[in-house]
Amino acid sequence: MTNIIEITGLTKTYSKLTALQDLNLTIQRGEVFGFIGPNGAGKTTTMRILTTLLKQTSGEAFIGGYSVAENPNEVRRLIGYMPDFFGVYEDMKVWEYLDFFAACYEVPFHQRRGMIGDLLDLVDLGHKRDAFVESLSRGMKQRLCLARTLAHDPQVLILDEPASGLDPRARIEMRELLRELQGMGKTIFFSSHILSEVADICTSIGIMEAGKLVAYGNLEEMRRQLQVHRLIQVRLLGATEPLKERLLHVPLVQSVTDGTAVELTPDIVRFDFTGDDMELSHLLRDLIQEGLPIISFSEEMGDLEDVFMHATRGIVN
Numbered sequence: 001m002t003n004i005i006e007i008t009g010l011t012k013t014y015s016k017l018t019a020l021q022d023l024n025l026t027i028q029r030g031e032v033f034g035f036i037g038p039n040g041a042g043k044t045t046t047m048r049i050l051t052t053l054l055k056q057t058s059g060e061a062f063i064g065g066y067s068v069a070e071n072p073n074e075v076r077r078l079i080g081y082m083p084d085f086f087g088v089y090e091d092m093k094v095w096e097y098l099d100f101f102a103a104c105y106e107v108p109f110h111q112r113r114g115m116i117g118d119l120l121d122l123v124d125l126g127h128k129r130d131a132f133v134e135s136l137s138r139g140m141k142q143r144l145c146l147a148r149t150l151a152h153d154p155q156v157l158i159l160d161e162p163a164s165g166l167d168p169r170a171r172i173e174m175r176e177l178l179r180e181l182q183g184m185g186k187t188i189f190f191s192s193h194i195l196s197e198v199a200d201i202c203t204s205i206g207i208m209e210a211g212k213l214v215a216y217g218n219l220e221e222m223r224r225q226l227q228v229h230r231l232i233q234v235r236l237l238g239a240t241e242p243l244k245e246r247l248l249h250v251p252l253v254q255s256v257t258d259g260t261a262v263e264l265t266p267d268i269v270r271f272d273f274t275g276d277d278m279e280l281s282h283l284l285r286d287l288i289q290e291g292l293p294i295i296s297f298s299e300e301m302g303d304l305e306d307v308f309m310h311a312t313r314g315i316v317n
């Protein structure tokens, strides 16, 4: 079975408020799925249902083929959950903390010592083995919390904002750690507000807004779904008029301007393109075949924040 997480029609309501509405999502084994959305979008609600901590109002969710509502114990064995807050564990040393969770997961005593060493090495906290948990920095606590979710060697990691509150360096370290876990074959489902951080480690991304999934796919697919316009810039040898004239007859092209209009150098033409990569390459081929003296042809990438803002403005329904 390649689909390790399957969510169909998942809905959660709190009296009048719909926290999650008809969520459908499939995650394959080994994927790194970034679950993005602003505050209150329904990310934590979804993750708490997946981790069997919260009951859905309707719909179903399966992990490894087990229903989260019907077979919570089987599901818990398959998943490691990192919640969005770190509890208070006064007077506990780092190794005791991991030992405690490993014991909760019924890892046999004789295996725990070696396992704790391995986990601490993985999250780069070996030197803090005997430190008190309370004395760790926030980034270290977050890494320790991640180590704890790995204590029973789960196949699926469900991580609620693992990088929140971290400084830029600690964020990069967290990202590296997620990559390493992906390399170990784990499926990772994690939430974040920060799109640009998830983009390069995620195999797929879902954008939530007010309880609804408004976009899903890899970044390219999402751009396409959202029809985020692509801005193409062409530099020409000589006059721009023939190209401008030609582009006006291409259905996928909108709003053609030349450099003089936007204070660029006058040998540049810019246009909005609503087609896909293949259509764009065909257009370039045709223009060159027709003898237009093109020096460069490039796309100015709308960044991730554009995709996010488009999605969360409800442009897609």
Ligand SMILES: Nc1ncnc2c1ncn2[C@@H]1O[C@H](COP(=O)(O)OP(=O)(O)OP(=O)(O)O)[C@@H](O)[C@H]1O
Residues within 6 Å of the ligand: 014, 017, 018, 019, 037, 038, 039, 040, 041, 042, 043, 044, 045, 046, 084
């Ligand atoms: N126990 C509850 N009772 C009533 N409403 C709740 C409860 N828990 C969550 N909600 C509401 O459900 C909606 C979704 O909340 P959720 O915590 O899932 O959002 P989120 O995407 O995780 O947001 P954040 O980025 O702030 O963590 C919010 O409107 C929230 O107020």
Ligand SMILES: [Mg+2]
Residues within 6 Å of the ligand: 043, 044, 045, 084, 160
């Ligand atoms: Mg949340």
